[in-house]
Amino acid sequence: MENRFEPKSIIVTGGAGFIGSNFAHWVIDNQPDVHVTVLDALTYAGNLDNLSGLPEDRFTFVHGNICDADLLDEIVPSSDAIVHFAAESHNDNSISDPAPFIRTNVEGTFQLLEAARKNGTRFHHVSTDEVYGDLALDDPVKFTEDSPYFPSSPYSSSKAASDMLVRAWNRTYGLDVTISNCSNNYGPRQHIEKFIPRQITNILCGIRPKLYGDGKNVRDWIHTEDHSSAVWEILTKGRSGETYLIGADGEKNNIDVLRAILDRMGKQSDDFDWVRDRPGHDRRYAIDSTKLQRELGWRPKHTDFSEGLDDTIAWYTDNESWWKDAKDAVEAKYAAQGQ
Ligand code: NAD
Ligand code: DAU
Numbered sequence: 001m002e003n004r005f006e007p008k009s010i011i012v013t014g015g016a017g018f019i020g021s022n023f024a025h026w027v028i029d030n031q032p033d034v035h036v037t038v039l040d041a042l043t044y045a046g047n048l049d050n051l052s053g054l055p056e057d058r059f060t061f062v063h064g065n066i067c068d069a070d071l072l073d074e075i076v077p078s079s080d081a082i083v084h085f086a087a088e089s090h091n092d093n094s095i096s097d098p099a100p101f102i103r104t105n106v107e108g109t110f111q112l113l114e115a116a117r118k119n120g121t122r123f124h125h126v127s128t129d130e131v132y133g134d135l136a137l138d139d140p141v142k143f144t145e146d147s148p149y150f151p152s153s154p155y156s157s158s159k160a161a162s163d164m165l166v167r168a169w170n171r172t173y174g175l176d177v178t179i180s181n182c183s184n185n186y187g188p189r190q191h192i193e194k195f196i197p198r199q200i201t202n203i204l205c206g207i208r209p210k211l212y213g214d215g216k217n218v219r220d221w222i223h224t225e226d227h228s229s230a231v232w233e234i235l236t237k238g239r240s241g242e243t244y245l246i247g248a249d250g251e252k253n254n255i256d257v258l259r260a261i262l263d264r265m266g267k268q269s270d271d272f273d274w275v276r277d278r279p280g281h282d283r284r285y286a287i288d289s290t291k292l293q294r295e296l297g298w299r300p301k302h303t304d305f306s307e308g309l310d311d312t313i314a315w316y317t318d319n320e321s322w323w324k325d326a327k328d329a330v331e332a333k334y335a336a337q338g339q
Contacts, residue, residue, distance in 0.1 A: 005122060005236050007080035009035040013066050013112065014086030016040035018190040019126070019224050021050035023085065026228035028054055037079060041065045045089065045191050049322060066108035072115035081122040083235060084112055087159070090193050091130075094155035095279055096337065105158035106165070113169045123177045124235045125166045129220070129245065130156035131181060134282035137216060142288040143181075145243045152280045163243075170241045178238040182227050182246035183220035183287045186308065188315035190224070192323045193330050196309075199258055199272075200316045201323055203265045207331065210339060213277035215255035218284035222248040223302030233296045247287025248300035260306070264313055276338035 010027070014020040015038030024036050037060040040046045051061065064071045066086050076082065086108060088094065088101045109125070116123045132143045133150030151157040169175040190197045199209040230246040238244060259269050292298050302308050316323065 005081075007034060007122065007235070009037065009079045010081045010083055010235075011037045011039055011075065011079045013039045013082065013084045014046075016042055016046035016048055016050055016061075017085065017089070018045075018050075018187075019185055019227055020085035021047075021189060022187065022224045023083065023228040023231060024051060024054065024059070026225065027232065028058060030229075031232070034058070035060070037062060037075065039064055039066065039071075039075065040086065043088075044326075047189075047322070050189050067103060067111050069111050069114065072111060073118075076115040076121055077119050079121060081124065081235060082112055082116055083124045083126070083231065084109065085126045087126075088155065090191070091153045091155045092193070092278060092334075092337070092339070094153055094158070096333075098154035098158075101154050101158040105155075106161045109162035109165055113165060113175065117169060117173050117175055120176075122235070123166070123169075123175060124231065124238075125162065125177065125179045126231060127163050127179055127181045128156065128159050129181050129183045129247070129285050129287055130282065131160040131163055135284045135286055137218060137284050142286040143245060144288045145245055145291055152282050156282075167241075176240045178234050178240065179243040180231055180234050180246050181243065182230070183222050183248075183250070183285055185224040185227050186221050187224040187312055188319075189322070192326060195219075195254065196257065196261070196312060197316060197323070198330070199261050200265070200313050201327060202331075203261070203267060204317060204320070205327060209258055209262070209272040210275045210334065211254060211258055211272055212275060212339065213281055215258070215274070216253050217281060218251050218253045218286070219257075220247050220286050221250035221252060221257075221305060222246065222300065223308045226300040226302050229301070230292060230298050233298045234292070237296050239295075244292045244296070245287050245289050246292060247289045248303065249287075249289075250305055251284075251286050252305070257309075260309055261313065264310060278339075
């Protein structure tokens with residue numbers, strides 16, 4: 001299929017975070033004619049080191065908030081597309097303090113949509129499979145683009161609200177939008193509050209890993225580079241107004257993932273602590289990505305989870321300076337929550 005859209009200049013919101021920075025690198029490496037402007041507020045989750053090495057002539061960093069309409073008026077007119085990753089992204093944080101999630105995920109998406117509407121700018125919205133709620137462990141069904149919305153947490157409900165705004169701006173104003181809902185990402189540069197990097201860095205620090213509830217919750221893991229390539233396919237070839245689910249058939253339960261980490265890092269399979277479950281903890285996520293694969297021809301490259309996990313463990317082992325300063329505060333926050 002030919003590209004229907006060939007942007008020369010894109011704004012990547014949240015590009016100093018885990019997935020947004022991977023996307024910025026992916027675009028610079030794979031799309032030689034595209035200029036990338038990262039717009040990021042550098043919250044606790046943003047890190048300029050994630051963008052190091054990007055070439056000055058093809059990359060601009062703007063330090064700012066997606067809720068700042070005046071700033072958006074300055075930078076949006078000169079771009080062909082907005083690829084919107086910026087968000088408060090962590091479920092546990094949304095349970096202890098939901099307010100920033102509503103501001104950034106709902107109000108911020110609204111401001112971006114308004115800026116895109118004023119300028120007729122193509123808009124791709126990066127969302128999550130969590131908007132669909134959860135599935136039972138013993139049910140073979142997976143999420144599809146037709147699954148009903150049943151978000152469980154303040155985080156996932158704020159993302160569901162943002163999806164609805166994007167759909168409305170397409171239907172009412174004819175804004176050229178696409179939405180992607182992806183499953184759990186893993187890989188280098190993921191914040192150490194998240195499951196896989198938390199456990200790796202715990203072991204590196206001599207702290208016992210922590211498993212919520214009964215450890216049987218299932219997540220559908222995808223390497224973040226596969227998320228990036230899928231977002232590019234949807235941005236350039238996706239049909240306006242459509243939603244595409246992104247996943248790579250990576251369903252695993254948490255205890256199996258933790259045991260794989262323990263084994264690779266030379267620990268016993270029971271060298272971890274059971275801790276308090278997350279309130280409203282979704283049981284299982286699973287993605288059917290048939291639409292994306294059939295319509296746009298996308299395929300994941302990182303299909304060997306063991307290999308991806310080895311690389312991820314090696315990255316955190318080799319890049320202690322990237323995460324070490326944040327570790328005490330992250331663990332203190334979890335400890336206060338009994339997790
Ligand atoms: P992250 O928390 O690592 O990064 C978020 C980035 O957004 C940070 O750089 C932060 O500084 C920036 N940001 C936050 N609020 C902002 C604001 N008001 N204005 C400007 N910048 C702001 O998140 P992530 O894991 O990389 O997730 C990126 C996107 O992908 C999110 O929209 C998330 O919902 C979605 N997503 C994540 C996953 C996953 O597994 N992590 C899966 C599916 C979808
Ligand atoms: O499904 C996509 C979503 O995946 C994204 O929208 C979110 O932004 C992203 O954070 C992620 O959400 P999860 O809540 O699934 O990810 P998290 O890494 O927080 O937890 C993964 C699983 O591991 C979950 O079942 C909770 C469990 N867990 C987590 C932590 C931090 C533990 O058992 N122990 C832990 O210490």
